[in-house]
Amino acid sequence: MKTEITFICACILSVLLRILNVPYANILILISLASLALIYFPGGTYFFSGETIRDQNIQFSLITGLNLSVVIIAVLFWILNWQGAKFISMIAVPCPVILFGVATYLRIKKKPELNIYYCRMQIRTGFYFLLTLICFSFTVLKPSKKINSITFVEPGVSFEYDSSLFNLKKKFTASHVEEEAQFLTYKPNNAFISIQGQYSKIIPSQSAIDSLLQTSLNGVNKFENDSVKIVGKAAEIHYKDFTGFGFTATYKKRKQYALSFMVTRFFNGGFCTIFYNASSASMPDYNEGREILINILDGIKTHNRKEIDASDSILKSMYTITIDSTRKPAEMESSYTRSFYGNLHIQPALKVEKIYIKNGETINISQGKSSVFKIYCNDASKGLQEKTGTINVIDKFGRNAMIPFSFQYYNH
Structure with a gap:
């Protein structure tokens, strides 16, 4: 097991160097883990044996070596963040668990002279089970990237x-x-x-x-x-x-x-x-x-221009906009008088970035969706006033789109 431990320590050291942004740390990780994979397969029958090559279950050594080699490759993919890490981790995780169970069963049922051999196999497979479980947690079970x-x-x-x-x-x-x-x-x-x-x-x-x-x-x-x-x-x-x-x-x-x-x-x-x-x-x-x-x-x-124009057309037809007049709001009693106070109603409710009205203002743009917005105008001319404006929203493309509206009021 000394050879295995040496390469495992080399891998841990190279991972630490990678965390510290030391040049060529990835190459050291690749060399140490690839060497460890080769030790397990095809070299497993030599490294897993006891004092002699016969002090082992050769069939079990070959199967264990092959599976642990797959586990090592999965760890390599995870550490270097290569594509396919999730897939190979899903394959690798069950291997050490099954091998640990088989080693435990054989240790109890088979020759007592191979007790040390099966004990070491339990240590190996138990260690790699914990390692692959960590990799699995970070690659498969972690929440996917949330596009928000x-x-x-x-x-x-x-x-x-x-x-x-x-x-x-x-x-x-x-x-x-x-x-x-x-x-x-x-x-x-x-x-x-x-x-x-x-x-x-x-x-x-x-x-x-x-x-x-x-x-x-x-x-x-x-x-x-x-x-x-x-x-x-x-x-x-x-x-x-x-x-x-x-x-x-x-x-x-x-x-x-x-x-x-x-x-x-x-x-x-x-x-x-x-x-x-x-x-x-x-x-x-x-x-x-x-x-x-x-x-x-x-x-x-x-997105081509047709997509964008179609989105604008749909956006304009989706919402109904109405405006009615109201009394001067209580919170504005101390301020000077405007020529028009009203509520702008949008159905269905919409998250609005800005409402623009010529010679007018909006005083309660909220952070979330809303269906009613207080507006007022400050026109100097008397008589019938023709007002136009736009409601600025972020469309499905992330674009600043505008929904036009118009209304009339009489300024006494």
Whole structure:
């Protein structure tokens, strides 16, 4: 068991190094766990035996070695957060339990001279049962990512995100170049992210993508010459029609590291570019940063103009808006008199971001859904007043949509 314990300790040490963001910790994890898997299968009959190769149940050693090798691979997938970790964990969890039960049964029923052999098998399988149970808890039983926020960037890109991980900062709009960008930060490492959309008549094609890659690489090289030194080579990224580069770098003037990604996707009517940059005092884990980027890209959806126009049309027809006049509210008795006081009724109830009325105001926009809003107007002219306004809401795309309304009142 000394060889096993040595590799288990090496794996624990490499995991600690990964937590501390030490470079190449993932390689150490891979080497130590892969070696341990090979020890169990096909090397199990040698390492499981007692003083001689015959001091064992060879059939049970082969079966146990194969199953524990699968368990080790499942642990490797979980630690490195590889795709398929959930599936392989579901396969691996029952193995140690069954093997522990079989080892216990054989220890009681079979030859007493193999008592030490079966006792060690119980220790092995019991240890790996606890280990796989932990992996199972973190991969299979943990709640799935809850998408609880959506934001929209013109010309037709919505981004669904978990607000416990991402913090929405601000939106930038440059109407003269038909460009919009949404800025976010990734809370665990305070990485900066921008999701930028721009109208374009470029038709998605291989030549456009190749041109984009070259432009991106030129930008990376310029970035290196100006302020940082690229560590290794910039790696190409291709995922869900997004194309771009990722690289790690060291700053020239300050003792910090950077992990950066830039990817772009063309679609009908424009393109979307995503920037990701994380700075840290130690060498960042490229694969971990790439997983964050993949998480972002998984939340990106594109919508054509027909979808958006259809959504606007449905939104306008879904709600009935009426306005009636009321007395001056008691809480406004001390303020100057307006020309109109009223209630705006919306059916069914709706979560409203803002209500705009020309020469008018709304005084009770709530955080949740509501069906009644107090409004007032302050018009100087007398006689019949024709009023128009809009109710601003966030639609299913995360877009700031407007529901128009109009009403009349007589100003004495």
